[in-house]
Amino acid sequence: MSVDIRDLVVDRGHREVLHGISAHLPAGEITGILGPSGSGKTTLLRAVVGVQLVRSGSVMVLGVPAGAPELRHRVGYVAQSPSVYPDLTVTENVRFFAALQGHGPEAADRAMAAAGLDGVRRQLTADLSGGQLSRTSLACAMVGDPQVLVLDEPTVGQDPVLREELWSWFRSLAEQGRTLLVSSHVMDEANRCDRLLLVRDGSVLAHDTPSAVKASAGTEDLDEAFLRLIRRTSGEVA
Amino acid sequence: MTLRGTLRTAERLLRQLRHDRRTIALVLLVPSLLLTVVYYMYEQHPAVFDRIALIMLGVFPFIIMLLLTSVAMLRERTSGTLERLLTTPVRKLDLLFGYGLAFGLAATLQAVVTTTYAYLVLGMDTAGPAWSVVLIAVCNAVLGMALGLLCSAFARTEFQAVQFMPLVASPQILLCGLFVPPEAMASWLEGLSTLFPLTWSVDALMQVGSSAEITAEVWRDIGIVLGVVALALALGAATLRRRTA
Ligand SMILES: Nc1ncnc2c1ncn2[C@@H]1O[C@H](COP(=O)(O)OP(=O)(O)OP(=O)(O)O)[C@@H](O)[C@H]1O
Ligand SMILES: [Mg+2]
Numbered sequence: 237m238s239v240d241i242r243d244l245v246v247d248r249g250h251r252e253v254l255h256g257i258s259a260h261l262p263a264g265e266i267t268g269i270l271g272p273s274g275s276g277k278t279t280l281l282r283a284v285v286g287v288q289l290v291r292s293g294s295v296m297v298l299g300v301p302a303g304a305p306e307l308r309h310r311v312g313y314v315a316q317s318p319s320v321y322p323d324l325t326v327t328e329n330v331r332f333f334a335a336l337q338g339h340g341p342e343a344a345d346r347a348m349a350a351a352g353l354d355g356v357r358r359q360l361t362a363d364l365s366g367g368q369l370s371r372t373s374l375a376c377a378m379v380g381d382p383q384v385l386v387l388d389e390p391t392v393g394q395d396p397v398l399r400e401e402l403w404s405w406f407r408s409l410a411e412q413g414r415t416l417l418v419s420s421h422v423m424d425e426a427n428r429c430d431r432l433l434l435v436r437d438g439s440v441l442a443h444d445t446p447s448a449v450k451a452s453a454g455t456e457d458l459d460e461a462f463l464r465l466i467r468r469t470s471g472e473v474a
Numbered sequence: 475m476t477l478r479g480t481l482r483t484a485e486r487l488l489r490q491l492r493h494d495r496r497t498i499a500l501v502l503l504v505p506s507l508l509l510t511v512v513y514y515m516y517e518q519h520p521a522v523f524d525r526i527a528l529i530m531l532g533v534f535p536f537i538i539m540l541l542l543t544s545v546a547m548l549r550e551r552t553s554g555t556l557e558r559l560l561t562t563p564v565r566k567l568d569l570l571f572g573y574g575l576a577f578g579l580a581a582t583l584q585a586v587v588t589t590t591y592a593y594l595v596l597g598m599d600t601a602g603p604a605w606s607v608v609l610i611a612v613c614n615a616v617l618g619m620a621l622g623l624l625c626s627a628f629a630r631t632e633f634q635a636v637q638f639m640p641l642v643a644s645p646q647i648l649l650c651g652l653f654v655p656p657e658a659m660a661s662w663l664e665g666l667s668t669l670f671p672l673t674w675s676v677d678a679l680m681q682v683g684s685s686a687e688i689t690a691e692v693w694r695d696i697g698i699v700l701g702v703v704a705l706a707l708a709l710g711a712a713t714l715r716r717r718t719a
Contacts, residue, residue, distance in 0.1 A: 247719070248719055249719070285561055286561070286716070287557055287560070287716060287717055287718065288717060288718070288719075289717045289718060289719045303716060303717065305563075308562055309562070309563050311561065313558065313561050315557070317554055318554075319553055319554030319555045319557065319558045320555065321486070321490060321553075321555060322553075323490045323493050323494060324486070324489055324490055324493065328486075328489055332482060332485075332486045333558075333562065335478070335482045336478075336479060336482055336559075336562045336563065336564050337562060337563065338478065338563075360493065376558070377558075
């Protein structure tokens with residue numbers, strides 16, 4: 237198992253926001269994390285990267301605890317809000333993060349090309365459009381060629397063509413044996429994942445392949461399947 | 475510490491500065507402008523000008539680096555870039571030394587420009603050599619930087635960060651000997667002033683002003699300032715958390 241989450245409990249702001257989540261993510265697959273806003277997707281991803289203080293439970297990544305020093309050049313993280321330097325150009329940003337990982341300008345060039353940034357390389361990051369900005373953040377995470385990629389809503393604000401390109405990039409990375417953990421709000425992206433982790437209010441609703449999720453909800457439409465699963469669990473509680 | 479992390483961080487900060495021409499101009503030129511004002515204020519009293527100009531050569535880099543660093547580091551904390559940096563192989567010390575290197579370099583340039591201007595254009599006169607003035611000014615810049623890094627941990631917004639400037643800088647500036655020599659103050663103020671690093675660097679500058687030799691006291695004063703820098707950096711490193719709530 238590439239990422240192994242066990243009984244993860246996380247408090248944020250004096251409130252428990254993840255209530256004992258367990259999940260196993262195999263290498264070579266894209267796992268999609270879906271759930272309503274505020275359900276704890278970002279918190280879960282932060283725990284996998286090792287930047288989140290956790291109350292209990294464990295997160296193992298590539299066999300060592302999340303956040304361990306030996307993971308720092310093997311895990312790439314794209315936070316939900318683009319974290320790059322607005323007063324540097326795109327190239328300067330990507331080259332900086334490449335250099336920190338011990339890679340030269342060629343690696344930065346490849347990451348920028350893959351993220352569709354060739355046209356804006358010399359532009360100041362502050363002057364980019366929203367979609368370009370988040371792709372710059374993506375390129376900065378990809379540049380070190382990490383084994384595990386944790387992407388928090390990487391396709392928000394991208395047009396359909398770019399989204400298609402980004403997903404085929406993710407797919408090729410998975411085919412090379414990398415592990416991808418991608419959060420999203422968009423159900424048509426969920427269909428592109430090998431496995432889904434449906435989260436609601438800090439608990440796992442379902443963890444299965446898209447087709448199995450659809451089958452268990454008895455519908456071909458993932459949006460509808462998600463709604464049905466939510467209703468079913470609320471019904472159980474009520 | 476790794477050399478790569480330190481150098482890349484310093485290079486990145488200098489690139490950020492390079493895109494900000496206005497800040498460069500302010501950092502390099504404003505001190506000379508203010509010295510010119512002081513020069514005309516004390517036109518009739520060149521000896522007073524010599525004393526005040528010398529102290530200001532030490533105080534400027536302190537203030538400017540305190541401001542620059544606290545805002546730069548606060549941005550790093552609030553924009554998420556700090557969190558991202560700490561997920562890469564960069565060490566915390568790399569970051570701190572990178573800041574020290576980049577802003578130290580900027581401060582050296584500032585000190586050279588301002589000191590040259592004070593000696594050559596305004597006719598400032600000191601018994602000791604000009605290089606020792608620059609050396610002390612750079613130590614003060616590094617002090618301002620180290621305190622700025624620490625302050626950034628206690629501010630959540632840039633408004634707050636700027637407010638640390640009066641809190642941290644003005645007591646030191648009031649008591650450092652710019653207005654009245656510490657010996658002439660009420661004894662409790664004199665005692666308080668010995669706790670502030672700026673007092674020691676101003677003492678060093680006064681030594682340079684009055685004696686041709688670099689005295690042992692100058693080295694002691696510089697040692698004290700650098701000791702405070704080390705302490706502030708160690709505390710600053712403790713505020714860089716890899717995991718947050
Ligand atoms: N820094 C924080 N302090 C206190 N509570 C927080 C903090 N960050 C998040 N929370 C709370 O934790 C819960 C989970 O937040 P999280 O950001 O993980 O949700 P999310 O699923 O990523 O939402 P979205 O889809 O809107 O990004 C939310 O109720 C949120 O209000
Ligand atoms: Mg989120």
